[in-house]
Each structure stands twice: as structure tokens, then as C-alpha cells.
Amino acid sequence: VFKKIFQIFFLSADYLIYCFRTLCCKGPPPPRPEYDVVCIGLTGSGKTSLLSKLCSEATDSIVPTTGFSIKAVPFQNAILNVKELGGADSIKKYWSRYYQGSQGVVFVLDSASSDEDLEVARTELHSALQHPQLCTLPFLILANHQDKPAARSVQEIKKYFELEPLARGKSWVLEGSMVDNMDGVKESFSQLIHMLEEKEQEIGRI
Known part of the structure; x- marks a missing residue:
């Protein structure tokens, strides 16, 4: 009888130790x-506001980016090191100097901008999609400011920017966005992360 009691005691002790280790002694996740991502778009498209919101930073004193800034944007399954380039005319011509090392591209456009600015954005996106350092990378294209009355729909942007023929065979997604709906923005970035993971797996198989 005593032997049986001791066996039960030690088995119980081992089980308690196992539970303690499982609950309290887990290693770091x-x-x-x-992933290194470059973010481009004209001044006023909302790049800085979206990235600041994603980083839980205040957006009440946002000013246009001059030069470039880098933010580590955390997501549940990845961290995006986003290099945001200023969109002013004096900076745009130097964008390509900052493309090296990028693994993905975020292009933000103001879907409520004037026809003239939308045409400039179209030209810049076409240039980026065909640039030797970017043309094989995943693209997330955000038609921002969807909450404004003058905003064009995602389908209108897709047709006007001629994305289907131009980006055929490339890895890209076009989504609407607004700074007051960050759940939607996060979902769009999740799609980019998925494309980056697939691209990494492709490279690993080569």
C-alpha cells in the first residue's frame, strides 16, 4: 500500500513540474x-498618416516627409521596415536612389485628388512598376482617402491606372484605404506580407 502511495505521489509531482514548465518556463517566441519595404506616393496622399497610425503614433501634427523616414511597423506575423520617401517634386526625382535592398513596395495615391495630380500619380506608379529594381517585387497599392466625397472607387482607379494590362504577371494588390479604418489598412498590409512570404519561398526554391 505504501509503495502504491509513493508511486502516486511521485507521478503527481512529475505532472505538476511538467505543468509548471509548460506554463511558466516557455522560451521566447x-x-x-x-522585410524591407519602400513606400512612395505624391505629397498629400497620406503615406505618413497611415504609417504613423499603424505604429500607434499621434497624427495631429503630421507634416509632409522631406527626404525619407524609416519606421518599423509591427504586425502579428512580421515586421515591416518601411522606408517612406517624400513625394514633393524636388524629392521624387531621387526616389530610385533609395530602391536598393527593397523587398516590397507600398504605393499610396490620393483617390480624391485633382485629375492633374491623379495623372502624375499614374505616371509615377507606371514608372515604379517597370523600374528594374522594383518590377519583380510585390506591390501594395492603396487608393487612399476613400472617405472623401470626391474619391474615385477602387474599380475606377484600377481602370484609369490600367493596372490589369500593366501589372499582368506581377504580384500586386489594389485596395481602398482611409486613416479612420485601420482594420482595413492592416488587412491590406497582411496581403502584402503574404506576397512577401510567397516571394521568399520562391527564392528559397531556386
């Missing part, structure tokens, strides 16, 4: 993959 595996590191999230990091």
Missing part, C-alpha cells in the same frame, strides 16, 4: 520575419 520565435522571432518574426522582417
Whole structure:
């Protein structure tokens, strides 16, 4: 009888130790993959506001980016190191100097802008999609300011920008966005992360 009691005691002790280790002694979670992404778009498209919101930063004193800025944007399954380039005319011509090392592209456009500015955005996006350092990378295209009355729909933007023929065979997604709907923006970035993961797997198989 005593032998049986001791066996039960030690088995119970081992089980308690196992539970304690499982609950309290877990190792650190595996590191999230990091991807280097370049973010481009004209001044006023809302790049800085979207990225600041994603980083839980205040947006009440946002000013246009001069030169470039870098933010580590955390997501549940990855960290995006986003290099945001200013969209002013004096900066746009130097964009390509900052493309090297990018693994993905975020292009933000103001869907409520004037026809003239929309045409400039179209030209810049076409240039980026065909640039030697970007043409094989995943693209997330955000038609921002969808909450404004003058905003064009995503379908209108897709047709006007001729994305279907131009980006055929490329890895890209076009989504509407607004700074007051960050759940939608996060979902769009999740699609970009998925494309980045697929691209990484392709490279690994080569």
C-alpha cells in the first residue's frame, strides 16, 4: 500500500513540474520575419498618416516627409521596415536612389485628388512598376482617402491606372484605404506580407 502511495505521489509531482514548465518556463517566441519595404506616393496622399497610425503614433501634427523616414511597423506575423520617401517634386526625382535592398513596395495615391495630380500619380506608379529594381517585387497599392466625397472607387482607379494590362504577371494588390479604418489598412498590409512570404519561398526554391 505504501509503495502504491509513493508511486502516486511521485507521478503527481512529475505532472505538476511538467505543468509548471509548460506554463511558466516557455522560451521566447520565435522571432518574426522582417522585410524591407519602400513606400512612395505624391505629397498629400497620406503615406505618413497611415504609417504613423499603424505604429500607434499621434497624427495631429503630421507634416509632409522631406527626404525619407524609416519606421518599423509591427504586425502579428512580421515586421515591416518601411522606408517612406517624400513625394514633393524636388524629392521624387531621387526616389530610385533609395530602391536598393527593397523587398516590397507600398504605393499610396490620393483617390480624391485633382485629375492633374491623379495623372502624375499614374505616371509615377507606371514608372515604379517597370523600374528594374522594383518590377519583380510585390506591390501594395492603396487608393487612399476613400472617405472623401470626391474619391474615385477602387474599380475606377484600377481602370484609369490600367493596372490589369500593366501589372499582368506581377504580384500586386489594389485596395481602398482611409486613416479612420485601420482594420482595413492592416488587412491590406497582411496581403502584402503574404506576397512577401510567397516571394521568399520562391527564392528559397531556386
